[in-house]
Amino acid sequence: MTQLSKNRIKxxxxxxxxxxxxxxxxxxAEGPKLIEDLLGKFDCTFIAGTTSWIKEHPGIKADEIxxxxxxxxxxxSLLKAPQQVLGIFKQPDYSFSTDVLxxxxxxxxDDVQDPGNLGTIIRLADWFxxxxxxxxxxxxDAFNPKTIQATMGAIARVKIHYxxxxxxxxxxxxxxxxxxxxxxxxxxxxxxxxxGLLIMGNEGKGISKELEQLITKKLYxxxxxxxxxxxxxxxxxxxxxIACAEFRRQASC
Amino acid sequence: MTQLSKNRIKxxxxxxxxxxxxxxxxxxAEGPKLIEDLLGKFDCTFIAGTTSWIKEHPGIKADEIxxxxxxxxxxxSLLKAPQQVLGIFKQPDYSFSTDVLxxxxxxxxDDVQDPGNLGTIIRLADWFxxxxxxxxxxxxDAFNPKTIQATMGAIARVKIHYxxxxxxxxxxxxxxxxxxxxxxxxxxxxxxxxxGLLIMGNEGKGISKELEQLITKKLYxxxxxxxxxxxxxxxxxxxxxIACAEFRRQASC
Numbered sequence: 069m070t071q072l073s074k075n076r077i078k079x080x081x082x083x084x085x086x087x088x089x090x091x092x093x094x095x096x097a098e099g100p101k102l103i104e105d106l107l108g109k110f111d112c113t114f115i116a117g118t119t120s121w122i123k124e125h126p127g128i129k130a131d132e133i134x135x136x137x138x139x140x141x142x143x144x145s146l147l148k149a150p151q152q153v154l155g156i157f158k159q160p161d162y163s164f165s166t167d168v169l170x171x172x173x174x175x176x177x178d179d180v181q182d183p184g185n186l187g188t189i190i191r192l193a194d195w196f197x198x199x200x201x202x203x204x205x206x207x208x209d210a211f212n213p214k215t216i217q218a219t220m221g222a223i224a225r226v227k228i229h230y231x232x233x234x235x236x237x238x239x240x241x242x243x244x245x246x247x248x249x250x251x252x253x254x255x256x257x258x259x260x261x262x263x264g265l266l267i268m269g270n271e272g273k274g275i276s277k278e279l280e281q282l283i284t285k286k287l288y289x290x291x292x293x294x295x296x297x298x299x300x301x302x303x304x305x306x307x308x309x310i311a312c313a314e315f316r317r318q319a320s321c
Numbered sequence: 322m323t324q325l326s327k328n329r330i331k332x333x334x335x336x337x338x339x340x341x342x343x344x345x346x347x348x349x350a351e352g353p354k355l356i357e358d359l360l361g362k363f364d365c366t367f368i369a370g371t372t373s374w375i376k377e378h379p380g381i382k383a384d385e386i387x388x389x390x391x392x393x394x395x396x397x398s399l400l401k402a403p404q405q406v407l408g409i410f411k412q413p414d415y416s417f418s419t420d421v422l423x424x425x426x427x428x429x430x431d432d433v434q435d436p437g438n439l440g441t442i443i444r445l446a447d448w449f450x451x452x453x454x455x456x457x458x459x460x461x462d463a464f465n466p467k468t469i470q471a472t473m474g475a476i477a478r479v480k481i482h483y484x485x486x487x488x489x490x491x492x493x494x495x496x497x498x499x500x501x502x503x504x505x506x507x508x509x510x511x512x513x514x515x516x517g518l519l520i521m522g523n524e525g526k527g528i529s530k531e532l533e534q535l536i537t538k539k540l541y542x543x544x545x546x547x548x549x550x551x552x553x554x555x556x557x558x559x560x561x562x563i564a565c566a567e568f569r570r571q572a573s574c
Binding site: 184188191192194195196197218220221222256289290291292293294296300301302303305306309310313314316317319320 | 437449450471475509542543545558559563566567569570
């Protein structure tokens with residue numbers, strides 16, 4: 069075991085920024101539950117754990133393991149309340165075939181910008197057995213520490229692909245492309261397929277015009293009472309959750 | 322119009338803390354959309370707006386209105402990206418009768434701790450026409466700036482009451498009390514009433530044992546595929562959204 073040098077502390081904290089993460093192709097994660105989900109799924113380059121955490125986790129495979137005091141952990145942690153262990157992992161590099169859009173329900177995110185929203189969406193995708201999320205280049209980075217923490221470990225099970233969505237849909241021949249809109253069809257009146265791409269839009273602007281043209285079925289999540297006029301909308305993670313729940317409810321019937 | 326003094330800046334920023342908000346019974350809100358939703362609903366004690374915002378909003382009723390530069394706005398703003406206007410409003414003081422639980426669907430929050438989750442829940446309650454949310458004393462403060470911003474204006478339409486939930490249920494005779502659990506009944510197989518209290522639990526601990534005993538129907542949001550074992554859960558705002566959507570879907574059938 070080695071020491072936690074000043075340079076090391078500086079390096080770890082630098083990983084809050086995407087450019088530093090991508091320079092080394094790594095990401096940072098914290099807390100026992102999350103670290104346990106990630107170990108064995110992604111290559112671990114570094115672990116800093118409290119004495120008790122290290123003792124409870126013998127045989128961990130990481131390039132480097134450092135035992136730290138609670139005080140040292142606070143100095144490297146990005147959390148308000150540091151939790152026993154912090155790790156650095158290699159970012160996975162997934163390939164995909166467009167066949168996945170014919171065979172499974174996938175999510176497409178069109179410039180979802182908030183890291184917390186992205187993490188919540190990854191978490192709920194895991195709950196609903198959605199294994200692939202396609203993100204436009206303008207979507208938040210899935211390896212942002214806020215996103216990683218919000219996934220609660222789902223990042224180990226859901227594959228995130230960054231790719232232009234327009235070209236993705238173009239390459240995948242004749243797939244179902246769904247999107248939620250304020251002026252779509254009531255989602256509960258539609259027969260939803262169990263495959264294709266469900267596109268969710270940016271927090272402020274919604275789905276871009278360019279992608280809107282490629283959507284084969286516009287869906288609307290009805291408010292209540294339904295005749296009540298509203299200029300309001302739902303948070304994008306909340307709308308994704310309600311839509312995914314309905315896709316899966318219909319698939320389970 | 323008066324100047325933005327150092328003391329004033331200090332006072333505004335102090336409202337990030339609950340004790341300072343409660344000392345004056347006020348809360349802080351930012352951004353044109355939110356401020357417009359709040360004006361006319363709550364008494365406004367203070368507005369700091371950019372020249373263009375002030376010009377576009379003549380006749381605003383506030384105890385004090387100050388015109389600020391973008392730079393001055395940055396100094397009082399709690400947001401990373403300050404947005405044209407910041408306001409201070411009086412916290413509303415709502416009364417309620419337990420009859421509301423017989424006549425309407427209400428949400429009960431049992432120690433939901435994250436201000437963002439609370440704000441998201443208030444926002445989706447508004448979408449689903451839920452007008453009253455009862456919060457345990459351990460629930461985050463609805464007037465936390467993070468909560469207020471996350472409501473996107475719904476705080477102007479949904480009434481938040483802080484009251485011990487056990488006593489609330491005790492006072493309301495024979496009401497439907499729902500809660501979501503990992504080992505409840507599949508929500509899609511249940512006939513859901515259009516009134517009563519839907520209780521959602523703390524992010525880590527779920528619904529307390531004390532309240533669990535008072536629940537008349539335990540609900541489960543099925544994952545997918547349903548035979549897949551899971552130790553995972555959904556974010557509390559996401560679970561609230563899916564449950565509320567199903568209550569309202571059944572009510573609209």
